[in-house]
Amino acid sequence: MDPIPGLVILDPPLSGPRNMEIDDALLKNARPDWPVVLRIYRWEVPTLSLGHFQQIEERESSQGLMQLPWVRRRTGGGAIVHDRELTYSIVLPKRDGQPTKGHNEALYRAIHLQFVHELGKQGWDAKLAETCTCKLSPEQKSEPFLCFSRRSPVDLIVGRDKILGSAQRRSVSGLLQHGSFLLQGSESTPQLPGLLDLEVRSALGNGIAAWQNFFIATLKDGVDQLLQVRWQNGKLLELLDL
Amino acid sequence: MSITPDKLRYCESHEWVYLADPSTGIATIGISAFAVEELTDLVFMALPKVGQTVTAGSEFGEVESVKAVSPMYSPVSGTVVEVHTALVDKLESLGVDPYNEGWIIKVQMSDPLELNKLLDWEAYQKQCNH
Numbered sequence: 001m002d003p004i005p006g007l008v009i010l011d012p013p014l015s016g017p018r019n020m021e022i023d024d025a026l027l028k029n030a031r032p033d034w035p036v037v038l039r040i041y042r043w044e045v046p047t048l049s050l051g052h053f054q055q056i057e058e059r060e061s062s063q064g065l066m067q068l069p070w071v072r073r074r075t076g077g078g079a080i081v082h083d084r085e086l087t088y089s090i091v092l093p094k095r096d097g098q099p100t101k102g103h104n105e106a107l108y109r110a111i112h113l114q115f116v117h118e119l120g121k122q123g124w125d126a127k128l129a130e131t132c133t134c135k136l137s138p139e140q141k142s143e144p145f146l147c148f149s150r151r152s153p154v155d156l157i158v159g160r161d162k163i164l165g166s167a168q169r170r171s172v173s174g175l176l177q178h179g180s181f182l183l184q185g186s187e188s189t190p191q192l193p194g195l196l197d198l199e200v201r202s203a204l205g206n207g208i209a210a211w212q213n214f215f216i217a218t219l220k221d222g223v224d225q226l227l228q229v230r231w232q233n234g235k236l237l238e239l240l241d242l
Numbered sequence: 243m244s245i246t247p248d249k250l251r252y253c254e255s256h257e258w259v260y261l262a263d264p265s266t267g268i269a270t271i272g273i274s275a276f277a278v279e280e281l282t283d284l285v286f287m288a289l290p291k292v293g294q295t296v297t298a299g300s301e302f303g304e305v306e307s308v309k310a311v312s313p314m315y316s317p318v319s320g321t322v323v324e325v326h327t328a329l330v331d332k333l334e335s336l337g338v339d340p341y342n343e344g345w346i347i348k349v350q351m352s353d354p355l356e357l358n359k360l361l362d363w364e365a366y367q368k369q370c371n372h
Contacts (some may be wrong), residue, residue: 169310
């Protein structure tokens with residue numbers, strides 16, 4: 001089978017509403033002849049993003065969160081403080097002949113396993129969480145508000161700390177997956193360390209540029225575990241006129 | 243009487259519809275066992291209100307699983323006449339019996355001929371097993 005075209009878009013830091021507007025448009029306008037779109041981005045200012053069904057009132061439990069601008073994602077999961085982290089979105093347009101069963105779940109598993117592999121090569125104790133804090137019955141207390149305080153079986157943890165979480169929105173036009181790679185803890189959430197706050201020191205150092213390159217390469221390799229993609233760098237304008 | 247999946251019509255997006263009594267024009271709508279399995283552990287469902295109009299192929303609600311939000315699309319056009327609000331507190335029943343206990347809404351159809359455009363059980367199974 002011929003490789004599927006894939007476009008890597010590296011955006012400058014944008015506001016929360018703008019970042020979400022772009023991702024929503026990528027999913028809404030996805031067509032079967034579109035490439036797979038992998039978008040890497042950061043945020044102009046530290047921003048709290050809420051999972052699609054989360055209540056904004058829940059942030060009142062933390063003074064640090066109250067001071068942040070916030071935006072709502074179209075994907076599920078818990079709230080994320082986008083501060084010293086890298087964010088990705090990937091849109092897989094629905095294609096004729098695309099396998100159906102297990103396809104969506106397989107995407108985040110493939111990506112997270114690739115991070116386990118690559119971080120492990122550098123000496124990090126990286127693994128999938130294999131546990132769940134999910135709220136599966138009315139009797140159970142609600143899940144933690146913050147994504148990085150939650151655990152689901154395919155979350156990436158290093159030691160005991162969650163470092164990479166992803167969530168999806170599935171629609172008739174395709175699949176949108178968001179993910180956040182926590183490099184360093186935020187002052188707004190000091191209880192949640194990032195990868196570089198942990199003990200192992202990597203050859204990549206603490207520079208954001210090296211970690212961004214690592215992030216992009218690992219994401220591409222992860223997607224390639226599931227789909228054969230012919231990647232090229234591109235601009236948003238090639239797809240959308242936003 | 244228990245509804246069995248071979249008696250239903252399906253959308254490609256995995257919603258089912260059942261017309262118990264054609265003289266009423268009231269269709270019962272839910273999501274298939276395949277959809278429930280693919281969604282994995284369901285944690286929340288947002289439902290429409292009685293009186294809301296729906297059109298075939300448009301969203302009538304959303305369901306959240308541990309990792310994903312998925313819209314639910316109406317197989318037919320019409321007006322919502324009943325909503326299974328109790329389902330929100332017992333989403334686990336969708337995994338047990340999505341075709342009876344797991345019904346989601348009932349719609350007074352405006353165009354019963356829309357049913358003919360939907361997949362039958364055999365065609366739907368073929369899609370799922372692809």
